[in-house]
Amino acid sequence: MIEDDAAVRRGVVDALEYAGYRTLEAGDGDEGLRMALGASYRLLLLDLVMPGRDGFSILAELKKKRAGQPVIILSARGEEHDRVRGLELGADDYVMKPFSVRELLARVEAVLRRTCERAAPEDKRMIPGGEVDFSEGRIAFEDGVEEALSEREGELLRYLLEAKGRVVSRDEILRHVWGLDPAKTETRTLDMHIMHLRSKLRDKAQDFLVTVRGKGWRVVS
The missing domain is CATH 1.10.10.10 (Winged helix-like DNA-binding domain superfamily/Winged helix DNA-binding domain)
Structure with a gap:
């Protein structure tokens, strides 16, 4: 998870870990980009507005260097052009703040199902x-x-x-x-x-x- 608001980040990380997920976290865009490109993980939860690199630029780098990486944007910015831009850059979902823990976990599970449970490859x-x-x-x-x-x-x-x-x-x-x-x-x-x-x-x-x-x-x- 890349999120500069410590309270939001802590709440989401705690909820994910309580649900059985292992997590990595970063509090600004520069640290987050290094983690996003270098770490091994199944899903990235990404804020848009934060110190250092913003979420859109991190998405753009992922698209170039880590194609196919599942991403959910978590943002208070709900304008249509922001949602469209995020999805065009490769995000799998866009969740508006504030959100409930129950909704977030449902979105996480849905994206993981879509990206990890693919049809059996041809022999x-x-x-x-x-x-x-x-x-x-x-x-x-x-x-x-x-x-x-x-x-x-x-x-x-x-x-x-x-x-x-x-x-x-x-x-x-x-x-x-x-x-x-x-x-x-x-x-x-x-x-x-x-x-x-x-x-x-x-x-x-x-x-x-x-x-x-x-x-x-x-x-x-």
Whole structure:
């Protein structure tokens, strides 16, 4: 939770922890941005007006560097343009102050259900010249040749395919596929997995698994 009003922050944090959630908290925008980009968490509760970075700028940074992160805005600013701007920047919900603890917990549970209980991923996906069978851990090409995928290679390929053409950053992959904190991780293992995947996908020209310089990778369907 990022909220500069200590009384509001304490009340919400206490309610969340009483309901069984583990929490992190920050009292200004600058500290909050560092926490929002670096910590491991499922949902961010975000005030808009506070010292340092405001909530809108934090949302914009999250959209660039931590795509898909669930966010609920908690704000006394209820004008339509503020609500629209927050939702356009990627917020999942907008809760007006003052709010009841019961309402907030219901909103938290609803957003977590929407963002965490996704449909089961497909076991088979078509790729250029063949098909990936994730349940079997293999790629079967139309000429009859098969390539085995390691568990991590399969997880990486599935994640890239499910991004549906979106550029996926190194930090996002390390966080969601490897379960590592990118700020505390120096590893070339991701580059090696990308190289091995391209070899197994017969993607020597990098037409399918494309490197976007300085940003990450994307799959071209």
